[in-house]
Amino acid sequence: MKLKIGIATLLCFCLFVAFAPPSYRMAKLKYNGGGDWYGDRTALPNLIKFCNENLKTNFQLEDEVVEVGSTEIFNYPFVFLTGHGNVIFSDVEVKNLRKYLQGGGFLHIDDNYGLDKFIRPQMKRVFPELEFVELPVNHPIYHQKYDFPTGLPKVHEHDGTRAQGFGLIYKGRMVCFYSYECDLGNGWEDFGTYAGDTQESRAKALKMGANMIQFALTQ
Numbered sequence: 001m002k003l004k005i006g007i008a009t010l011l012c013f014c015l016f017v018a019f020a021p022p023s024y025r026m027a028k029l030k031y032n033g034g035g036d037w038y039g040d041r042t043a044l045p046n047l048i049k050f051c052n053e054n055l056k057t058n059f060q061l062e063d064e065v066v067e068v069g070s071t072e073i074f075n076y077p078f079v080f081l082t083g084h085g086n087v088i089f090s091d092v093e094v095k096n097l098r099k100y101l102q103g104g105g106f107l108h109i110d111d112n113y114g115l116d117k118f119i120r121p122q123m124k125r126v127f128p129e130l131e132f133v134e135l136p137v138n139h140p141i142y143h144q145k146y147d148f149p150t151g152l153p154k155v156h157e158h159d160g161t162r163a164q165g166f167g168l169i170y171k172g173r174m175v176c177f178y179s180y181e182c183d184l185g186n187g188w189e190d191f192g193t194y195a196g197d198t199q200e201s202r203a204k205a206l207k208m209g210a211n212m213i214q215f216a217l218t219q
Helices: 002-019 043-054 071-075 091-102 116-126 184-188 199-218
Strands: 026-030 064-067 078-083 106-111 164-170 173-180
Touching (some): 026 043, 043 078, 043 184, 064 071, 071 091, 078 199, 091 106, 091 164, 091 173, 106 116, 106 199, 173 199
Parallel strands (some): 026 078
Antiparallel strands (some): 164 173
């Protein structure tokens, strides 16, 4: 009897392993140039928890850090880049990031206010043949599990400009989503991190983040 129970248990475990969703990892992208790549410290762990609970994903609970030029980047289906200041990619990093994105990786760039003038020239080096295109409000990234009929939500106000979502499209696949004038990553952080935050704005940010993850993994 003990032997039969043991075999049954083993078979159940094998079936669970075979059909369980794959375990993914998220990473924050570490870059040179002096910009604060390390910002939004609690953002990814909170997004991971939200996605695991609401999308039934299987991300490891803690985020990691990966350098732009490291071969370790290929271990992550999704990497996150944020900051306020300067960004510099070396020639080696440009080639590595392009190879990662061409091979199926996905980069989310979140302008933490002040990043735009630095990141655009660097991404142009990665994909000189591409331009960031603003995504229309009917783009699928805004209509995954959660519906955003007016597009990217505004999380933090800086200078009265509207939030915009841009994409880099390579051979029909979005390889990079750029959230601009939005502070999406700030909205993922622990509630109370920023004065004036509301639970409503945080919920919108997490839902939009979940949409992005769902889109990135299934497009």
